[in-house]
Amino acid sequence: MKSSPIGVFDSGYGGLTVLKELVKSLPEYDFLYLGDNARTPYGTRSFDVVYNYTLEAVKYLFKQGCPLVIIACNTASAKALRNIQMLDLPNIAPQNRVLGVIRPSVEKVAEITQNGQVGILGTVGTVASQSYPIEFEKWSGGRVKSTVQEACPMWVPLVENNEMENEGAEYFIRKNIDAIFKKDPALDTLILGCTHYPLLLKIIQKHVPQGVHILTQGAIVAEKLKDYLQRHPEMEERLTKGGNIVYETTESAETFESKAALFMGTDVSAKNVHF
Ligand code: DGL
Numbered sequence: 001m002k003s004s005p006i007g008v009f010d011s012g013y014g015g016l017t018v019l020k021e022l023v024k025s026l027p028e029y030d031f032l033y034l035g036d037n038a039r040t041p042y043g044t045r046s047f048d049v050v051y052n053y054t055l056e057a058v059k060y061l062f063k064q065g066c067p068l069v070i071i072a073c074n075t076a077s078a079k080a081l082r083n084i085q086m087l088d089l090p091n092i093a094p095q096n097r098v099l100g101v102i103r104p105s106v107e108k109v110a111e112i113t114q115n116g117q118v119g120i121l122g123t124v125g126t127v128a129s130q131s132y133p134i135e136f137e138k139w140s141g142g143r144v145k146s147t148v149q150e151a152c153p154m155w156v157p158l159v160e161n162n163e164m165e166n167e168g169a170e171y172f173i174r175k176n177i178d179a180i181f182k183k184d185p186a187l188d189t190l191i192l193g194c195t196h197y198p199l200l201l202k203i204i205q206k207h208v209p210q211g212v213h214i215l216t217q218g219a220i221v222a223e224k225l226k227d228y229l230q231r232h233p234e235m236e237e238r239l240t241k242g243g244n245i246v247y248e249t250t251e252s253a254e255t256f257e258s259k260a261a262l263f264m265g266t267d268v269s270a271k272n273v274h275f
Pocket of ligand 1: 010011012014015040041042044072073074075076123126193194195196
């Protein structure tokens with residue numbers, strides 16, 4: 001039988017932080033992970049470029065048999081998701097679905113914050129799009145009262161280039177965290193609004209004041225997807241359940257394999273693809 005996996009897409013390795021949690025909470029499903037490592041990072045690219053790259057990836061994943069695609073990237077969720085859902089999906093695959101990571105995160109933050117003062121760390125693109133403040137306004141039920149944002153342009157390159165654990169990484173991480181707490185010293189919840197950032201979590205925790213909630217998105221997206229599948233049996237029935245995970249990258253398969261294996265904690269065999 002042809003498989004119909006859940007597609008998980010990111011510009012590079014960051015989406016693995018989401019995939020790992022998806023597999024943990026939905027182990028019976030098949031997954032196809034696609035990293036556009038050849039064109040990462042997306043965070044500093046224009047709206048049109050991110051939209052076109054993301055649309056290409058979504059179409060490719062549909063062609064591979066994925067009826068449901070999770071855009072495990074905030075930048076692409078911020079700049080491309082709405083257009084894809086409203087303009088493209090009805091024409092290219094009306095029965096398929098594409099979901100992002102911002103809305104589930106916003107709903108979770110609204111449940112957690114006590115004083116309504118929230119900080120968002122993200123890429124230049126995510127911050128400039130204002131997606132988080134706009135979505136908090138719409139979906140937090142008034143629980144989020146003020147937001148401050150800080151773009152961290154060096155963080156994704158640190159992850160993509162395997163520089164996560166050294167002193168240089170710590171310098172840039174501390175710099176951005178100090179900057180966001182200067183904007184609002186009383187914020188009680190900090191959202192890591194980029195799926196690459198959990199890979200820097202240990203150093204981030206060192207520099208965030210105690211008592212502040214640091215939210216990573218993997219578990220949040222997994223919880224919301226589980227709920228989505230329960231509410232949408234017509235989609236759930238289309239997904240195949242063999243517990244297989246396929247990894248594809250637009251860059252070198254060998255490099256992807258060694259890095260992804262470290263992160264996923266299992267052997268990873270990846271395929272190089274073009275679209
Ligand atoms: N993981 C992507 C995100 O969540 C990173 C983006 C990038 O490629 O700059 O925003």
